Amino acid sequence: MHKWYLLCLMLFSLSKAYGLSGTQLDNWREDILYLQEQVKTHHLNAFHSQPEPDFDNHVNAILAHLPKLSEVEVESQLMKLMASIKDGHSNYYPMSGPHQHFPFLFLYLDGALKIVGATSEYEALIGQEVIAIDGRTIPDVFEQLQPYLYGVDNRYSAQDRFAFQVTLAKVLFAVGITKSPTKAMFTFNVNGKSQSQTVDVLDMKAFNQIQTVLPKQQERATANDIGMPGIQMRYFDATKTAYFDFDTYPTFDEVIGSCTTLIKQLTKRQTRHLIIDLRDNGGGSFYTGLAFSSCLSHLDTVNWQRGVVVLINGGTFSAAMSNAAQYHQILNATLIGSPTGGDPNHYGELLMFTLPHSERRFSVSERYYAFVETPTDALYPAISVSPSWQDILDDRDVVLNKALEYLNVTPSN
Known part of the structure; x- marks a missing residue:
């Protein structure tokens, strides 16, 4: 089965019952085509890890299903599109638009999501482990979120980025991990006992006040x-x-x-x-x-x-x-x-762009650096x-x- 058709099916399966208005559709369509053009024009070698037609087919799949996508789903697909370049400096930044966070700081260590910071309401949970979000185990959450993570060069940065980006409520909702964009059921392992609690999101200002205990x-x-x-x-x-x-x-x-x-x-x-x-x-x-x-x-x-x-x-x-x-x-x-x-041999020196209508931000790499003679990850x-x-x-x-x-x-x- 053709990759483009499979991608269309995936996008359709993620679609919510509501979509964008006529003006929003036109604006996002222009924004997506603008992003596609800038990647091709300014990236030093955008297709070092995938054929150009695969990238274009991904863009076409997003455009084809745009009427059935919500705004946060469009954003998540742009995250995935840019992540497919496999260059940690070429990214779509979901935090350049409205966003909220779950009230925790995490450390992802040996496959476990540990709480290393929290708002005062959840201070008692610092040091405990999150074992599920809306019934999804953390290994499952990581596997589903990994293709969307930005700022990733290898498996080590993927784990590092996951610890932060799993707090982004709209991204978890858009990719189908949570059922609501403003709350989720977190299951904790508290001193060896499972404990579930509905957790509400908070804004970026409050999130920035959380201190880590590392x-x-x-x-x-x-x-x-x-x-x-x-x-x-x-x-x-x-x-x-x-x-x-x-x-x-x-x-x-x-x-x-x-x-x-x-x-x-x-x-x-x-x-x-x-x-x-x-x-x-x-x-x-x-x-x-x-x-x-x-x-x-x-x-x-x-x-x-x-x-x-x-x-x-x-x-x-x-x-x-x-x-x-x-x-x-x-x-x-x-x-x-x-x-x-x-990655010691990587694309870097990012150029920042702003989408003309949504004013979201994305970046592409314009240089290549090789710091080791033998390629490695x-x-x-x-x-x-x-x-x-x-x-x-x-x-x-x-x-x-x-x-x-x-x-x-x-x-x-």
């Missing part, structure tokens, strides 16, 4: 400001180790402007080791990251043979993944942690270590501990 967030609170917003430092005097929590990217000028002061401080302390933590760093400008490494290279006290470590995980993406690969090369850094969510650590759920509950950062342990080892030769 250990790395707590470490940031005690870090030192070094004049580079997004990069904070802690110092381990016993091992003369400077630990940089590289969470987000400062500007190039902020790095250059603060470099001299930082080098003087680290030289005065006779710094021997550097730990650069790129875990959960979603990217920015890797040229700024290169400026940071150039700054650190002025340290004559560092053991450049085995004194530099970079921490990575599934949240290390885009420029952060690029910088991890570069630091491995130019700083002789040892990578510790778990595989990156970013992720940047893999030399020393693999990942936190267990018990490590997280015990506020124990086993990845950072492994790095400190590594730096304390004196080579036998």
